[in-house]
Amino acid sequence: MTGTLYLVATPIGNLEDITHRALRILNEVDLIACEDTRHTRKLLDHYQIKTKTTSYHEHNERERAAELSRMIETGASIAIVSDAGTPGISDPCFRLVRACIEQGLRVVPVPGPAAFVAALIASGLPTDEFFFGGFLPARSTARRARLSEVRRLPATLIFYESPHRIAESLADAREILGEREAVVARELTKLHEDIARGRLSELAERFAVEGAARGEMVILIDRTPLGTEATIETAATMSIAERVDALESEGLDQRAALKRVARDLGLPRAEAYRRLVAERARAED
Numbered sequence: 455m456t457g458t459l460y461l462v463a464t465p466i467g468n469l470e471d472i473t474h475r476a477l478r479i480l481n482e483v484d485l486i487a488c489e490d491t492r493h494t495r496k497l498l499d500h501y502q503i504k505t506k507t508t509s510y511h512e513h514n515e516r517e518r519a520a521e522l523s524r525m526i527e528t529g530a531s532i533a534i535v536s537d538a539g540t541p542g543i544s545d546p547c548f549r550l551v552r553a554c555i556e557q558g559l560r561v562v563p564v565p566g567p568a569a570f571v572a573a574l575i576a577s578g579l580p581t582d583e584f585f586f587g588g589f590l591p592a593r594s595t596a597r598r599a600r601l602s603e604v605r606r607l608p609a610t611l612i613f614y615e616s617p618h619r620i621a622e623s624l625a626d627a628r629e630i631l632g633e634r635e636a637v638v639a640r641e642l643t644k645l646h647e648d649i650a651r652g653r654l655s656e657l658a659e660r661f662a663v664e665g666a667a668r669g670e671m672v673i674l675i676d677r678t679p680l681g682t683e684a685t686i687e688t689a690a691t692m693s694i695a696e697r698v699d700a701l702e703s704e705g706l707d708q709r710a711a712l713k714r715v716a717r718d719l720g721l722p723r724a725e726a727y728r729r730l731v732a733e734r735a736r737a738e739d
């Protein structure tokens with residue numbers, strides 16, 4: 455008889471946010487694999503759960519995934535938990551899940567809190583389509599490149615962020631995505647829960663104030679730049695030369711501007727260039 459791997463969600467702050475099923479499984483399994491055993495012990499003590507724990511974190515994931523999946527193969531039932539929320543969501547567990555699947559072992563999700571879902575439902579931004587991007591890159595160049603990739607997604611954009619980068623990330627988002635409605639959801643389910651709503655530039659300013667950016671936080675950004683309706687209408691009637699000029703005045707060089715215009719209009723770059731040259735020649739006549 456082989457065992458089972460249970461992926462158990464735990465609270466993101468308020469200890470009451472744990473399901474009856476999660477508590478039963480944490481009681482019944484042979485072993486609980488934790489990101490930080492001391493952290494999880496506090497939760498287990500609160501619910502008087504005596505199950506043995508072992509560590510499973512990003513630095514020992516590879517070896518542990520092999521060891522734990524072997525234990526499951528020989529009959530052990532193991533629960534994996536992260537420090538907060540759902541294991542596997544910006545937290546380790548992926549390798550263990552893959553190892554178990556490859557060996558044909560049973561993998562059972564035990565759902566519960568995830569910070570991005572709690573943030574999304576309370577944000578007031580559309581929930582019908584969303585994109586969850588995990589943590590934004592720490593360095594500004596990579597972060598901007600990431601934001602450019604998702605600029606056109608017709609979905610609410612959601613990212614995890616650390617307090618010391620929040621103001622910078624919001625400012626980058628304002629620059630790359632344009633002015634948009636946004637939300638910063640902090641310390642969800644905890645004593646100092648705070649859901650700040652506003653424009654990207656307003657929130658960037660608010661969190662740039664020393665001491666304002668504290669706690670754990672989620673950034674959510676609306677899918678459309680403010681004033682997009684008008685912009686789209688104007689853009690529809692703009693010539694290629696006008697579009698290129700507008701982008702150049704925003705700081706892009708001609709090559710980058712033309713590339714963007716070609717992409718926006720669904721034209722090959724060479725064709726966009728040919729039309730640009732023709733428009734400019736006509737303007738000179």
Ligand code: SAM
Binds near residue numbers: 536544639643644670
């Ligand atoms: N596994 C977790 C989940 O299911 O949401 C996420 C773990 S990730 C390492 C930690 C990040 O999640 C934090 O930096 C923050 O962005 C977000 N987060 C976790 N708890 C939060 C809370 N109570 N309020 C707001 N954001 C939270």
